[in-house]
Every structure is written in C-alpha cells, then in structure tokens.
Amino acid sequence: MAAHTPHPTGTPEDLGRTPGLxxxxxxxxxxxxxxxxxxxxxxxxxxxxxxxxxASAVDVSQRTFFRYFANKDEVxxxxxxxxxxxxxxxxxxxxAEETPLQALRAxxxxxxxxxxxxxxxxxxSITSALELMRMIEDAPxxxxxxxxxxxxxxxxxxxxxxxxxxxxxxxxxxxxxxxxVFGSVLRAAHLSWTADRExxxxxxxxxxxxxxxDQLGPALTGHWRT
Amino acid sequence: MAAHTPHPTGTPEDLGRTPGLxxxxxxxxxxxxxxxxxxxxxxxxxxxxxxxxxASAVDVSQRTFFRYFANKDEVxxxxxxxxxxxxxxxxxxxxAEETPLQALRAxxxxxxxxxxxxxxxxxxSITSALELMRMIEDAPxxxxxxxxxxxxxxxxxxxxxxxxxxxxxxxxxxxxxxxxVFGSVLRAAHLSWTADRExxxxxxxxxxxxxxxDQLGPALTGHWRT
DNA sequence: GCAGATTATGTCAGTCGCTGACATTCGGCA
DNA sequence: TGCCGAATGTCAGCGACTGACATAATCTGC
Numbered sequence: 001m002a003a004h005t006p007h008p009t010g011t012p013e014d015l016g017r018t019p020g021l022x023x024x025x026x027x028x029x030x031x032x033x034x035x036x037x038x039x040x041x042x043x044x045x046x047x048x049x050x051x052x053x054x055a056s057a058v059d060v061s062q063r064t065f066f067r068y069f070a071n072k073d074e075v076x077x078x079x080x081x082x083x084x085x086x087x088x089x090x091x092x093x094x095x096a097e098e099t100p101l102q103a104l105r106a107x108x109x110x111x112x113x114x115x116x117x118x119x120x121x122x123x124x125s126i127t128s129a130l131e132l133m134r135m136i137e138d139a140p141x142x143x144x145x146x147x148x149x150x151x152x153x154x155x156x157x158x159x160x161x162x163x164x165x166x167x168x169x170x171x172x173x174x175x176x177x178x179x180x181v182f183g184s185v186l187r188a189a190h191l192s193w194t195a196d197r198e199x200x201x202x203x204x205x206x207x208x209x210x211x212x213x214d215q216l217g218p219a220l221t222g223h224w225r226t
Numbered sequence: 227m228a229a230h231t232p233h234p235t236g237t238p239e240d241l242g243r244t245p246g247l248x249x250x251x252x253x254x255x256x257x258x259x260x261x262x263x264x265x266x267x268x269x270x271x272x273x274x275x276x277x278x279x280x281a282s283a284v285d286v287s288q289r290t291f292f293r294y295f296a297n298k299d300e301v302x303x304x305x306x307x308x309x310x311x312x313x314x315x316x317x318x319x320x321x322a323e324e325t326p327l328q329a330l331r332a333x334x335x336x337x338x339x340x341x342x343x344x345x346x347x348x349x350x351s352i353t354s355a356l357e358l359m360r361m362i363e364d365a366p367x368x369x370x371x372x373x374x375x376x377x378x379x380x381x382x383x384x385x386x387x388x389x390x391x392x393x394x395x396x397x398x399x400x401x402x403x404x405x406x407v408f409g410s411v412l413r414a415a416h417l418s419w420t421a422d423r424e425x426x427x428x429x430x431x432x433x434x435x436x437x438x439x440d441q442l443g444p445a446l447t448g449h450w451r452t
Numbered sequence: 453g454c455a456g457a458t459t460a461t462g463t464c465a466g467t468c469g470c471t472g473a474c475a476t477t478c479g480g481c482a
Numbered sequence: 483t484g485c486c487g488a489a490t491g492t493c494a495g496c497g498a499c500t501g502a503c504a505t506a507a508t509c510t511g512c
Contacts, residue, residue, distance in 0.1 A: 020479080020480075021479060021480085022478085022479050022480075022488075022489080025478095025479085025489090026489080050467090050468065050469085051468080051469065052468085060490075060491090061490070061491050061492075062469095062491095063470095063471090063490075063491065063492080063493095064489080064490055064491075066469090066470065066471080067489080067490080070470090071469075071470075072468095072469070072470095099447075099448055099449050099450075100445075100449075100450060101445075101446055101447075140374065141370070143374055143377075144367070144370030144373060144374045147370060147373035147374060147377065148366065148369055148370045148373060151369075151373065151413070165449075165450045165451055166451065167450065170422075172450075173414070173418070173437060173438055173441040173445075174441050174444055174445040174450060176414045176417070176418065176438075177411060177414055177438055177441045177442060178445040178446065179414075180410035180411060180413055180414040181407050181410050181411070181442070181445065181446065183410060184406035184407050184409060184410035185403060185406060185407070187377070187406055188399070188402045188403055188405075188406040191402070192399070192402065195396075196396075211399060212399055212402075212403055215399040215400050215403045216403060216407070216446065217446075218400055219326075219327075219399075219400040219401075219403040219404040219407065220404065220407065220442070220443075220446075221325075221327075222325055223325050223326075223391075224325075224326060224391045224393065224398075224400060225391055225392065246508080246509075247508065247509090248458095248459075248460075248507080248508050248509070251460090251507095251508090252460080276496090276497065276498085277497080277498065277499085278497085286461075286462090287461070287462050287463075288462095288498095288499090289461075289462065289463080289464095289499095289500090290460080290461055290462075292498090292499065292500080293460080293461080296499090297498075297499075298497095298498070298499095
C-alpha cells in the first residue's frame with residue numbers, strides 16, 4: 001500500500017525490488033482471490049463455494065480466476081504452499097553435521113515455529129493454514145489435491161537430501177525412503193491433529209509432530225506387547 | 227449364461243451363494259464397465275477417454291455408469307482396490323509371533339505373489355494393475371484419487387494393527403506411525419517402479435519392495451557419508 | 453402363473469469446473 | 483503521444499456429475 005519508492009525506474013538496487021505497477025496489481029488481485037476464497041470456504045464449505053462466487057467477490061471474471069489458479073483446489077492450498085516452500089528453505093540451510101533425519105525434524109519444527117511467530121493473522125497466517133487443514137479432511141477432491149502436492153514436495157526433499165549427502169538418488173534408495181517416511185510421519189501427525197481437534201495453535205502442532213517422531217523407533221522395532 | 231440351478235429358491239445353502247438374477251446382472255455390467263474402461267484408458271489415455279465412451283461401449287447410459295462408480299477415477303482404480311482388500315486379508319491372518327513390521331512386509335509380499343500366480347490375464351489380472359500404476363502417474367486427478375485411497379487403506383491398517391497388538395490407537399501412536407511408514411515405503415517402491423520402467427512382472431515389483439524395505443534401517447540411522 | 457412392491461435403468465435438464473479463441477483495455481516504454 | 487505487449491473480459495463449448503421423473507426389469511407372496 002504505502003509506496004516508499006518515488007521513482008518507478010530508479011537506482012540499480014531498485015531492480016527486482018519495485019516490480020512495477022502491473023506486477024503489483026497482479027500480486028494484489030492474487031492475494032485478494034486467495035483471501036476471498038479462504039473466507040468463503042471457511043464460511044460455507046469448499047464444495048458449496050463456486051469459482052464464480054470467488055471471482056465476483058474480487059470483481060474479476062471467472063476466466064481471470066483460472067489464469068491465476070489452475071483449479072479450485074489450488075487457491076485453497078495456496079496458503080500452505082508458502083509454508084512448504086519455507087520448510088524446503090530451512091532444510092537447505094541445516095548444518096552438515098546433523099544426520100538426515102535430524103535435519104528433517106529440525107527443519108519442520110523451525111518452519112512451524114517461525115511461521116507461527118511471524119504473521120499472527122491475515123490471509124497468509126499460520127492459523128489460516130491450520131484452519132485449512134481441518135477443511136481438507138472432509139473435502140475429498142481437496143484432500144486428493146493436497147496429497148498430490150505433498151508427494152511433489154517429497155520429490156524435492158529427495159533431491160535436497162541427495163545433494164546434501166552427495167549421492168545419486170537413483171543408485172541409493174535412502175533419500176527416497178527417508179523422504180517418504182518423513183512425509184508419512186507428518187501426515188500421521190496431521191491426521192492426529194484433525195482428529196483430536198486440539199484447539200492449540202502452531203505450538204500444539206509442533207508437539208504433536210515431535211510426539212510422532214519419537215514413536216518412529218519404537219514403532220519399527222520388535223514386538224509391541226510387553 | 228448356462229444356468230445350472232433349476233430352482234430359483236432352492237436349498238438353504240443356496241442363500242448367499244446364488245445371489246439371484248438381478249444381482250448377477252449387476253455384477254456383470256459392473257465387470258463389463260471396468261473392463262471397457264480399462265481397455266479404453268490404456269488405448270487412448272485416461273483424460274482423453276470420456277465417460278460417455280465407456281458407457282456406450284457397454285451399451286448403458288451415462289447415468290447408469292455413475293450409479294456404479296462415483297466418478298471416473300473410481301472405475302480406473304477398481305482393479306487395484308481388489309488387490310488392496312486381499313492385502314488386508316493377508317495381514318489379518320499373519321501369525322502373532324511376527325513383529326508388526328514383519329507382518330506388514332510378509333503380507334504385502336504374499337499379496338503380490340498370490341495375485342501374480344492367480345489369474346494371468348483378464349480384467350482383474352495383476353498385470354492389468356501394474357499397467358494401471360504406470361497410467362496413474364501421468365494423470366493428475368487419478369494420482370490424487372489413488373493417494374486418497376491409499377490413505378483410507380492406511381486407516382484400516384492402523385485398526386488391524388491395533389487389534390492385533392491389543393492396544394488403543396488413540397493412546398498409542400505406534401500403529402499410526404508404522405502404518406504411515408509402511409505406506410510410504412510402498413509408495414517409494416511404486417515410484418521407483420514407474421520411473422525405472424523395468425518390464426518385469428509382479429516378481430520385479432516384489433524385489434523392488436524388498437529392496438526398499440531393506441533401506442528402512444539405513445535411511446533412518448546415522449550419517450550417510452562414510 | 454399373476455398382481456404388486458422393489459429395484460435397476462433411461463431420459464432430460466441443469467450446474468459447475470475448466471478451456472480455447474478473440475476482442476478490448478491497460479500498463480510499460482520510447 | 484503513440485506503439486507494443488500483457489492482463490482481462492466475453493463468449494461458446496466440452497465433460498464430469500446430479501436430481502427428478504418415467505419406464506422396464508426383477509423379485510415376492512399368493
């Protein structure tokens with residue numbers, strides 16, 4: 001809103017900083033679409049909200065909506081997508097001394113915590129993402145789309161892990177296996193979250209994730225009956 | 227076609243064995259739909275096949291198709307659904323001495339092997355299921371639907387494991403975690419299968435699954451660089 | 453066998469998600 | 483100011499899916 005840059009085409013360091021009016025307006029309508037969709041979804045449910053409603057709430061045509069988002073699912077998952085990207089960023093900057101599993105666990109906890117401390121409310125807030133997760137579970141197509149996104153993220157995790165440890169993911173199966181296991185533990189934690197319906201915020205989610213990670217060893221080894 | 231039962235309402239043991247003409251015809255058209263869909267999908271791709279085509283190939287109305295299958299994805303995944311059910315059956319009959327992880331691994335191997343040895347070809351054959359898996363990967367909505375099915379299966383696995391070991395899955399997280407890990411290892415193996423494009427049949431898939439399971443321990447523990 | 457209750461199926465109209473094609477408007481830039 | 487390209491609107495259309503109602507087929511008791 002408050003533009004602090006007087007000259008549109010200014011000093012060299014302005015390159016990429018002030019993206020120009022056109023770019024700003026695009027980002028603006030994109031954010032507006034996400035926000036409007038979010039409000040409508042939480043208000044009246046995902047399936048009972050039509051794309052036309054979202055579009056006309058922002059006063060753009062339906063066609064324009066589909067130029068920003070490939071489908072209705074995408075606008076719903078846009079908020080979570082940011083969080084996922086941030087997690088990847090965290091993973092890339094973990095110290096090399098950590099084991100791969102430690103690095104993954106530390107990254108996801110850091111990602112949740114940072115995002116939780118950052119914006120408290122608004123369209124991109126973490127509480128919004130948590131509300132979204134509840135919604136996902138009872139919208140079949142949305143859940144499906146979300147799972148697909150998760151698997152795409154897993155592929156990235158495989159690549160990052162392989163780079164980090166300096167090995168070829170096609171020869172060594174460990175990156176793929178660990179990425180898959182990591183993703184599945186997270187999903188189990190998420191399911192637990194939506195099922196138990198604990199009202200705590202991001203910190204509640206973090207402890208849930210930690211609890212599930214702690215069960216990884218016990219779940220895999222030996223008999224369970226004492 | 228050749229009716230060997232002279233009396234429609236026959237002996238007591240006929241109850242549930244001969245489901246009546248109506249029920250038989252239903253099963254018949256259902257099978258025909260699955261088969262026709264399968265042929266069309268593999269021939270011209272999933273997205274380029276319309277429901278109308280499938281329906282008219284079996285000479286029923288589109289509306290009837292949707293009374294058998296909730297959506298286009300479902301008819302594509304119908305074949306794999308049988309295999310999944312059989313796996314659950316295998317898991318239920320594993321000896322109690324095995325650890326949960328051993329039981330899961332043995333069940334999936336047995337399921338693939340039995341189904342591989344059973345019907346060599348036909349609409350419900352295992353080779354069909356393998357062909358399907360290739361198709362799933364490049365049909366976004368289909369992949370999404372498949373992933374959703376997988377998570378539903380995981381919930382069942384959680385229940386079976388909890389019963390088997392006699393504990394409450396809401397208190398003890400191990401069933402949920404192990405089920406999730408198991409599912410993720412399988413998905414990694416499946417991805418590997420579709421990526422490497424090894425032409426071997428069910429046995430190839432089995433060895434792939436075993437190889438991935440063998441990497442579970444190594445992937446989770448310690449550093450990877452020697 | 454035969455009415456009458458059930459149940460599967462067909463037909464039709466309609467909604468919604470999504471896409472291609474073309475015209476129009478608006479920001480970027482000389 | 484005037485041109486270029488990008489963003490948007492409009493329109494027509496396809497395909498997945500659904501509700502409502504009519505029709506035809508099975509099943510049931512007699």
